[in-house]
Amino acid sequence: MSTTTERPTPSGATAAGRGTAVRRRTSLKPTVVYALAALVSLLVFVPGTPSDVQTVFQFGSGGEFIRIPNLPVPSLVTIVLLTVVLAGAAVWAFLRHRARRPLNAWWHVLVGVAFITAFLTYVGAGRSSVIPMVSLLAGALALSVPLVFGSMSGVICERSGVINIAIEGQLLFGAFAAALVASAAGSGWVGLLAAPVAGAAVGALLAWFAVAYRVNQIIVGVVLNTLIIGLTGFLFSTLMSDNKALWNTRMPLPRLPIPVLSEIPVVGPVLFDQTILVYLVYVLVAVLQFMLFRSRWGLRTRAVGEHPKAADTVGIKVNTRRVLNVILGGAVAGLGGAFLTVGSGLAFGREMSAGQGYIALAAMILGKWNPKLAVLAALLFGFSKNLGNVLSTIGSGVPSELLLMLPYVITIFAVAGFVGRVRPPAANGTPYTKS
Incomplete structure (x- = not known):
């Protein structure tokens, strides 16, 4: 449900001017989501928490220059206070909706943090084990890295007007090439160089069929994913399995801790004691955000994705730009695949991308084709996945199967538009033929 209102126009405005006045939209969805979070906390967390127990949070990892002691909190009192915060946020969201004023994005972050903290307090109440916050956040970042690379690949391609369903195949082929070349060369760094080449090759196939031959882009993407799954599975069963010592x-x-920064409590071990691929994520997101909205390349890329005919009339080579950007997007996704093998210190496994390309696509949609918002969505998916791992480790009573389902449930809601109305680039998925 949404309401619209027109901003007042000057007294001398014409009827046409009044008819085209800017409309401000608000939605009840935030209110409903906040209220549901408060109800879950009130009806599940509060009754299920004993009144005389504590939850212990661990914020140290042992390598900081300032040691933070474990923080015990009274479980029930903490959950009740957080429930009040959630209920207050729901009331505030409703009042903002009645006043037709949109909510700031930070309200979503506040509600999310409050609900997750209440949940962690609930599952850790009265247990001898602590809630390891540094491990939780560091693992969430690690699991988000392939999703961030994949979502950035989707942003580059779809801002150019080409739907990139083949992110899954690009991730998988990048992981395969990185493991194969790194093993043969005896160096993870060499494997890292091979990954974007493999991803770019899949991107080139997508561009060839989708742009040059104007084949349906969704069908091409699905076919490429199936092709890469079959090809890597065959090579894994034959080449890699026959001689693991040489090929897999x-x-x-290596981890590259940044001096001083890596020793900052909580933040340091999470953000600044990582491999080169994680640091590349920081650079990639910042550069892409700037280039997409503050450079000539970004202006022309958005032009061919929104109105290719108009771009063509001012001399922009629409199809050439689309081909180059799809290949670039494939290379970016290939780097994400490298994190699955050399970035995580793992050998290659059959279908090890495990649907992460589709989750990256959902993160891009949830982020509204904007790099910085897509990163936040990818971090949300990574956190939800790692949350299940951590809770299984500390022996929580929550069924692990439910926690493993969480990223995919979020993906369904995101694609279904539950998070709000999203508008893709106008020419996304539409081949361009020069008239």
């Missing part, structure tokens, strides 16, 4: 040995990239 673990060749991890």
Whole structure:
């Protein structure tokens, strides 16, 4: 449900001017979501938490220059206070909706943090084990890295007007090439160089069929994913399995802790004690955000994705730009695949991308084709996945199967538009033929 209102126009405005006045939209969805979060906390967390127990949060990892002691909190009192915060946020969202004023995005972050904290307090209440916050956040970042690379690939391609369903195949082929080349060369760094080449090759196939031959882009993407799954599965069963020592040995990239920054409590071990691929994520997101909205390349890329005919009339080579951007997007996704093998210190496994390309696509949609918002969505998916791992480790009573389902449930809601109305680039998925 949404309401619209027109901003007042000057007294001398014409009827046409009044008819085209800017409309401000608000939605009840945030209110409903906040209220549901408060109800879950009130009806599940509060009754299920004993009144005389504590939850212990661990914020240290042992390598900081300032040691933070474990933080015990009274479980029930903490959950009740957080429930009040959630209920207050729901009331505030409703009042903003009545006043037809949109909510700031930070309200979503506040509600999310409050609900997750209440949930962690609930599952850790009265247990001898602590809630390891550094491990939780560091693992969430690690699991988000392939999703961030994949979502950035989707942004580059779809801002150009080409739907990239083949992110899954690009991730998988990048992981395969990185493991194969790194093992053969005896160096994870060499494998890292091979990954974007493999991803770019899949991107080139997508561009060839989708742009040159104007084949349905969704069908091409699905076919390419199936092709890469079959090809890598065949080579894994034959070449890699026959001689693991030569073709599929673990060749991890070394961690590169940044002096001083890596010793900052909580933040340091999470953000600044990582491999080169994680640091490349920071650079990629910042550069892409700037280039897409503040450079000539970005202006022309958005032009061919929104109105290719108009772009063509001012001399922009629409199809050439689309081909180059799809290949670039494939290379970016290939780097994400490298994180699955050399970036994580793992050997290649059959279908090890495990649907992460589709989750990256959902993160891009959830982020409204904007790099910085897509990163937040990818972090949300990574956090939800790692949350299940951590809770299984500390022995929580929550069924692990439910937690493993969480990223995919979020994906369904995101694609279904539950998070709000999203508008893709106008010419996305539409081949361009020069008239």
